[in-house]
Amino acid sequence: METNLTDQKQHTPKDYKNGSAVRWCPGCGDHAILNCLHKALAELNLEPHEIAVISGIGCSSRLPYYMNTYGMHSIHGRASAIATGVKTANPALSVWVATGDGDSLAIGGNHFIHAIRRNVDINIILFNNKIYGLTKGQYSPTSEKGFISKSSPYGTVEEPFNPAELCFGARGTFFGRAIDVDLKNLTDLMVASAKHKGTSVMEVLQNCVIFNDGIHSKIADKAFRAERTIVLQQGKKMLFGANNEKGIVAEKNLQLKAVTIGQDGYTLDDVLVHDATTKDSTLHFKLARMGYENDLPVALGVIRDVQAPTFEDEYEKQIEEVQKKMPKKTFTDFLMGSDNVWELK
Amino acid sequence: MSEKTVVNELKDVTIRFSGDSGDGMQLSGTLFSTLSAILGNEIATFPDYPAEIRAPQGTLQGVSGFQVRIGSHDVYNAGDKTDVLVAMNPAALKVNAGNLKRNSIVIYDSDTFQKKDLEKAGLQTDDPFRELNLTSVQAIPVAITSLTKAALEDMGVDNKIMLRSKNMFALGIVCWLFNRPADVAEHLLKEKFAKKPLVFQANVKAFLAGYNYGNNTQLTASTYRIETVKHEKGFYIDVNGNLATAYGLIAAAEKAGLQLFLGSYPITPASDILHELAKRKDFGVKALQMEDEIAGICTAIGASFAGYLAATSTSGPGLALKSEALNLAVMLELPLVVIDVQRAGPSTGMPTKSEQTDLNIALYGRSGESPLAVIAALSPTDCFDAAFRACKLAVEHMTPVVLLTDGYIANGSSAWKIPTMDDYPEIVPHVVQKFFTGDPKTWKPYLRDEETLVRYWAIPGTPEYMHRIGGLEKDYYTGVISTDPDNHQRMVKIRQAKVDKIADYIPSQEVLGDENADTLIVGWGGTYGHLLEAVQKIREAGKKAAFTQFKFISPLPKNTEEVLRRYKKIIVAEENNGQFASYLQGKFGNLPLYRFNRITGQPFRIEELVEEFMKIIEK
Numbered sequence: 001m002e003t004n005l006t007d008q009k010q011h012t013p014k015d016y017k018n019g020s021a022v023r024w025c026p027g028c029g030d031h032a033i034l035n036c037l038h039k040a041l042a043e044l045n046l047e048p049h050e051i052a053v054i055s056g057i058g059c060s061s062r063l064p065y066y067m068n069t070y071g072m073h074s075i076h077g078r079a080s081a082i083a084t085g086v087k088t089a090n091p092a093l094s095v096w097v098a099t100g101d102g103d104s105l106a107i108g109g110n111h112f113i114h115a116i117r118r119n120v121d122i123n124i125i126l127f128n129n130k131i132y133g134l135t136k137g138q139y140s141p142t143s144e145k146g147f148i149s150k151s152s153p154y155g156t157v158e159e160p161f162n163p164a165e166l167c168f169g170a171r172g173t174f175f176g177r178a179i180d181v182d183l184k185n186l187t188d189l190m191v192a193s194a195k196h197k198g199t200s201v202m203e204v205l206q207n208c209v210i211f212n213d214g215i216h217s218k219i220a221d222k223a224f225r226a227e228r229t230i231v232l233q234q235g236k237k238m239l240f241g242a243n244n245e246k247g248i249v250a251e252k253n254l255q256l257k258a259v260t261i262g263q264d265g266y267t268l269d270d271v272l273v274h275d276a277t278t279k280d281s282t283l284h285f286k287l288a289r290m291g292y293e294n295d296l297p298v299a300l301g302v303i304r305d306v307q308a309p310t311f312e313d314e315y316e317k318q319i320e321e322v323q324k325k326m327p328k329k330t331f332t333d334f335l336m337g338s339d340n341v342w343e344l345k
Numbered sequence: 346m347s348e349k350t351v352v353n354e355l356k357d358v359t360i361r362f363s364g365d366s367g368d369g370m371q372l373s374g375t376l377f378s379t380l381s382a383i384l385g386n387e388i389a390t391f392p393d394y395p396a397e398i399r400a401p402q403g404t405l406q407g408v409s410g411f412q413v414r415i416g417s418h419d420v421y422n423a424g425d426k427t428d429v430l431v432a433m434n435p436a437a438l439k440v441n442a443g444n445l446k447r448n449s450i451v452i453y454d455s456d457t458f459q460k461k462d463l464e465k466a467g468l469q470t471d472d473p474f475r476e477l478n479l480t481s482v483q484a485i486p487v488a489i490t491s492l493t494k495a496a497l498e499d500m501g502v503d504n505k506i507m508l509r510s511k512n513m514f515a516l517g518i519v520c521w522l523f524n525r526p527a528d529v530a531e532h533l534l535k536e537k538f539a540k541k542p543l544v545f546q547a548n549v550k551a552f553l554a555g556y557n558y559g560n561n562t563q564l565t566a567s568t569y570r571i572e573t574v575k576h577e578k579g580f581y582i583d584v585n586g587n588l589a590t591a592y593g594l595i596a597a598a599e600k601a602g603l604q605l606f607l608g609s610y611p612i613t614p615a616s617d618i619l620h621e622l623a624k625r626k627d628f629g630v631k632a633l634q635m636e637d638e639i640a641g642i643c644t645a646i647g648a649s650f651a652g653y654l655a656a657t658s659t660s661g662p663g664l665a666l667k668s669e670a671l672n673l674a675v676m677l678e679l680p681l682v683v684i685d686v687q688r689a690g691p692s693t694g695m696p697t698k699s700e701q702t703d704l705n706i707a708l709y710g711r712s713g714e715s716p717l718a719v720i721a722a723l724s725p726t727d728c729f730d731a732a733f734r735a736c737k738l739a740v741e742h743m744t745p746v747v748l749l750t751d752g753y754i755a756n757g758s759s760a761w762k763i764p765t766m767d768d769y770p771e772i773v774p775h776v777v778q779k780f781f782t783g784d785p786k787t788w789k790p791y792l793r794d795e796e797t798l799v800r801y802w803a804i805p806g807t808p809e810y811m812h813r814i815g816g817l818e819k820d821y822y823t824g825v826i827s828t829d830p831d832n833h834q835r836m837v838k839i840r841q842a843k844v845d846k847i848a849d850y851i852p853s854q855e856v857l858g859d860e861n862a863d864t865l866i867v868g869w870g871g872t873y874g875h876l877l878e879a880v881q882k883i884r885e886a887g888k889k890a891a892f893t894q895f896k897f898i899s900p901l902p903k904n905t906e907e908v909l910r911r912y913k914k915i916i917v918a919e920e921n922n923g924q925f926a927s928y929l930q931g932k933f934g935n936l937p938l939y940r941f942n943r944i945t946g947q948p949f950r951i952e953e954l955v956e957e958f959m960k961i962i963e964k
Contacts, residue, residue: 049807049809050806052805064813064815065826070813071812071814072815073815073816074643074646074815074816075816078640078643081636081640082647084633084647085606085644085646085647085648085651086650086805087647088606088644089604089606090805093806110637111636322626323629326627328629329627330599331766332764336580338582339536340379340536340583341580341582341763342383342580342582343578343579344578
């Protein structure tokens with residue numbers, strides 16, 4: 001029977017929710033991320049039974065329990081590896097990973113970078129609250145140097161990871177960033193990541209209301225979000241500020257600088273145009289570092305979105321090529337055809 | 346020279362090729378065993394090589410050996426002591442000195458037995474045979490290096506190729522000694538070096554030079570002929586245990602109508618399973634080399650979730666790394682085959698040597714109450730059957746299965762009759778659409794078949810069966826996360842009961858030898874060939890002994906206790922410190938156990954087995 005595409009049901013966010021009571025703390029940023037995912041999937045109109053959400057361990061990793069899709073709450077740090085198995089086995093599935101800064105950047109660091117390197121088509125939502133929440137408040141690999149926590153009572157003496165740098169260092173093809181409270185941009189980012197063929201890393205700056213409350217408020221608070229963040233858009237000028245009166249320009253040696261248009265001789269023409277699709281990641285690195293080592297606004301939105309072959313497609317292609325030369329046989333026929341068969345008469 | 350050679354007929358003979366790890370001894374040995382198998386001999390092989398790829402030349406550490414036992418029938422293992430040793434240098438002679446039969450033949454490369462070579466091997470005098478107390482062996486000096494060079498002189502090949510062809514000269518001598526036809530050897534070489542015509546020519550030339558040298562100089566007074574076996578007619582191939590394991594997985598996937606997935610990471614001595622499955626894209630096998638052991642098993646768990654027959658292959662240290670993920674698979678109740686090619690531990694241990702020391706980690710090496718099925722392969726060819734059965738149990742009982750093989754059977758080879766797959770049982774995956782008869786809306790992920798206690802496999806992509814599973818404890822009925830105390834106890838018990846139920850689906854334990862003897866000899870896994878031969882020797886000596894070898898370890902066959910209770914004395918022989926003996930004692934209690942344990946990294950020695958078992962039998 002032919003399927004009439006117009007008959008296909010338009011899904012609503014509700015179709016991706018299940019009845020389980022959500023057990024995150026009231027006020028936790030995870031609620032917003034979950035809702036945005038429901039919305040993004042509805043916008044993508046994916047069939048719930050064709051989605052698999054894989055998570056590791058941590059607060060973030062409870063997410064699959066609240067989805068009306070296939071899901072697996074696995075073990076600490078391993079979600080990317082398990083998702084690689086799922087996607088390689090069945091490339092037709094839409095595979096998502098829910099993970100945290102401890103889960104993917106500490107215990108699961110190896111799987112995280114190698115999934116990115118292989119460019120498996122999975123969508124990794126990295127909940128970054130810069131703290132271990134479920135174990136009640138230890139510093140994480142993204143905590144700032146000097147951060148005081150239960151396991152660093154005198155402040156940490158180590159430098160944090162910037163997830164974007166890790167992603168680009170692993171030759172990532174997609175990286176985006178959003179704030180948990182900015183529902184629209186977060187939903188848009190999820191949609192863009194699903195459309196990207198390859199590993200997508202979405203860093204969500206998420207608030208832990210109990211152990212690290214306000215960790216992102218310097219940039220997330222409505223009062224100054226417009227001044228301290230910039231939402232990058234493909235092919236558009238890098239503008240920010242309450243009235244888009246500011247822009248990012250490149251000085252000598254590709255040094256980025258925030259300027260006010262009309263001041264100090266800067267015009268709109270000087271403002272950089274965002275191109276997420278360039279293979280060269282130099283500028284993407286610089287954009288992703290904004291706000292971390294300088295006074296520039298923190299970059300949000302899709303920072304990098306580059307086309308490259310995916311692992312599972314390349315694998316399928318190789319199987320096809322081999323089978324063209326060596327057609328599949330029954331096991332017994334295969335053995336009979338092998339080089340060193342002899343007959344005992 | 347007399348044209349007529351005296352030909353001795355032998356029941357079986359053990360030959361060891363030994364030299365530097367760069368001398369190509371593994372190739373000489375493999376070719377000789379394949380050649381003998383083709384001629385209808387029974388064969389068993391034992392590659393014994395160092396962990397270092399190229400240890401310093403001429404040193405004891407660098408000695409690499411390949412032992413082949415060929416015989417007319419009943420070749421169950423690669424033999425203890427050697428009848429013929431090919432020693433490419435003094436170090437090879439020294440390492441093998443303790444393993445020679447009294448009148449064995451030692452063919453050695455006289456070019457490499459110079460003063461400095463003897464020193465490298467730590468020999469003090471210029472008569473190594475006397476020094477090593479080998480005065481009763483027949484030492485045959487052959488200038489293998491210079492004769493090989495002379496044979497290849499006019500070919501215009503470089504010195505490297507010349508030196509590398511020494512192993513073929515040695516093979517030529519041995520083939521002559523055992524009446525192997527030269528043309529079959531040539532044919533094998535042609536296949537082996539199909540893509541390197543120059544190397545092929547050099548090798549054949551060296552081989553024939555060695556062969557003719559034996560013939561022309563009548564190296565010893567006699568040559569040997571091993572009668573061919575009156576075996577079942579049919580088509581055969583030569584397999585080692587790792588290859589047979591890979592084949593078992595492929596055959597099981599075909600039977601089950603599933604695609605095969607392997608997530609793995611290179612590790613000695615298991616890597617060959619990965620290598621073979623990576624080749625088998627003609628079967629559509631997805632064999633992934635991952636970033637580590639953990640990712641190896643985790644991708645396999647992901648693939649299993651997605652509906653594949655999934656496996657991961659490793660050796661001891663790798664199994665330790667996989668422990669947490671294996672525990673997840675126990676909790677998820679997903680099918681998974683974990684192959685552990687046991688090697689000598691603990692830690693890095695002796696990677697190229699064999700042992701049976703991973704039984705405990707397979708049975709118990711996880712946190713919590715974490716039951717799973719454990720199977721142990723008995724021989725190189727049994728790896729096929731064991732792998733097939735591991736897959737069948739995994740997908741029919743929705744459980745991880747650990748398949749234990751070991752370095753000895755993984756690298757050892759024998760001739761294997763190509764199976765008729767119709768003789769193998771069906772494999773029926775417990776998929777939800779086929780077996781769950783209720784309304785999909787009432788289905789929950791941890792609902793079970795009442796008889797087998799097996800949950801249903803609901804594969805992503807299937808409409809109406811969306812569900813979440815995970816490492817957290819689940820409610821017996823609803824499958825949602827639960828910390829209810831009574832529910833947890835119930836779930837712990839039911840996971841155990843599900844694995845125990847497998848006993849209803851495996852063959853009962855058989856006893857060989859004298860069933861009514863007082864003494865039962867018990868082994869498990871890859872020691873089968875050695876123990877069987879030891880039992881035969883004991884019986885030939887007029888004593889009674891019963892013998893049973895366990896392949897199904899967890900759960901044990903249903904009649905295990907009944908079998909064990911029949912005997913006054915039970916000798917449990919294993920290559921560890923008594924892990925299986927303790928397991929049996931723990932399960933049944935009050936068993937009259939005697940433990941025979943050898944943890945040397947080497948296979949059992951028949952002589953020693955017979956001697957020690959006799960002491961207990963005669964008690």
